[in-house]
Amino acid sequence: MKRLILWVPLAVFVVFVGFVAIGLYAPAERTVPSALIGQTVPDFDLAPAIAGRPGLSSVSLRGNGPRVVNIFASWCIPCRAEAPQLEELARRGVPIDGIAVRDRPQDLAAFLATYGDPFRTIGADNDRRVQLELGSAGVPETFVIDANGVIRHQHIGAINPQDVPAIVAAWEAAR
Amino acid sequence: MRGFFLAAALLIATPALADSLMPAAEYANRQLPDPRKEEQAKALMETIRCLVCQGQAISDSDAEMAGDMRSVIRERIQGGETPEQVRAWLISRYGNWVTYDPPLEPVTWPLWAAPILLILAGAFLARNRFRRRKN
Numbered sequence: 330m331k332r333l334i335l336w337v338p339l340a341v342f343v344v345f346v347g348f349v350a351i352g353l354y355a356p357a358e359r360t361v362p363s364a365l366i367g368q369t370v371p372d373f374d375l376a377p378a379i380a381g382r383p384g385l386s387s388v389s390l391r392g393n394g395p396r397v398v399n400i401f402a403s404w405c406i407p408c409r410a411e412a413p414q415l416e417e418l419a420r421r422g423v424p425i426d427g428i429a430v431r432d433r434p435q436d437l438a439a440f441l442a443t444y445g446d447p448f449r450t451i452g453a454d455n456d457r458r459v460q461l462e463l464g465s466a467g468v469p470e471t472f473v474i475d476a477n478g479v480i481r482h483q484h485i486g487a488i489n490p491q492d493v494p495a496i497v498a499a500w501e502a503a504r
Numbered sequence: 505m506r507g508f509f510l511a512a513a514l515l516i517a518t519p520a521l522a523d524s525l526m527p528a529a530e531y532a533n534r535q536l537p538d539p540r541k542e543e544q545a546k547a548l549m550e551t552i553r554c555l556v557c558q559g560q561a562i563s564d565s566d567a568e569m570a571g572d573m574r575s576v577i578r579e580r581i582q583g584g585e586t587p588e589q590v591r592a593w594l595i596s597r598y599g600n601w602v603t604y605d606p607p608l609e610p611v612t613w614p615l616w617a618a619p620i621l622l623i624l625a626g627a628f629l630a631r632n633r634f635r636r637r638k639n
Contacts (some may be wrong), residue, residue: 362599364596364599430524431524433526456530458576
């Protein structure tokens with residue numbers, strides 16, 4: 330018994346080292362999901378980001394069928410990579426609203442002209458307030474919002490071609 | 505020769521910009537006029553985690569998003585909210601992940617209990633040891 334107890338500190342130490350090693354070698358969790366999934370979109374009202382296109386408000390998201398809200402910016406490189414996938418979503422009939430983060434109108438217009446423009450509305454989130462309100466931790470991010478204005482799905486990062494079916498499925502499930 | 509081209513390529517390469525072309529938010533790098541409120545905001549910012557430069561507090565980060573978060577926090581404190589209300593608002597958006605001062609919850613209680621348990625175990629071991637010495 331005494332002999333066994335002598336080994337206890339070593340055993341505790343080994344367990345401790347084990348935890349540290351797991352923490353060191355496990356790939357770090359880099360994405361921060363929104364805590365609002367399953368809840369109603371918080372109130373916001375964004376002015377139009379570009380002339381001739383309506384802005385975006387939480388009111389317009391409620392009772393308007395399931396929608397996809399894409400948070401993007403012209404200065405965001407991955408947003409360029411996901412542009413073809415947004416076009417594909419629009420082609421499949423998914424309505425896409427945009428929130429342009431900290432974007433100047435001239436940069437935004439150039440971005441839409443170059444990479445395509447699948448957006449029905451684009452709101453200008455010039456101080457990132459709405460992005461923070463939605464619990465979004467970066468650009469690009471995409472939310473699926475159902476007819477009652479409840480956030481059903483969040484896609485973090487650029488939408489790659491293999492991500493399109495999951496987003497279409499989430500949009501159809503939100504009907 | 506390859507090394508030369510590599511060095512030349514590195515010299516002319518420009519870093520990919522992850523920030524916008526717009527100026528920083530109003531209170532990103534400016535203090536509140538009321539020193540007491542600024543002190544509250546500063547103390548809160550030191551315990552709020554930066555979302556893009558993970559592992560840094562927003563008070564220490566040069567990331568644009570951290571600046572935007574500082575600005576929103578300062579404006580909310582300016583508007584009369586308490587630091588704990590602002591923290592609760594951030595937690596309601598990003599979860600406990602966003603705070604370096606996590607609330608006491610079933611998942612987090614070992615953080616507080618572990619030191620106490622370890623001290624108790626240590627005291628127990630020490631007591632047995634000293635008793636043995638006396639004999």
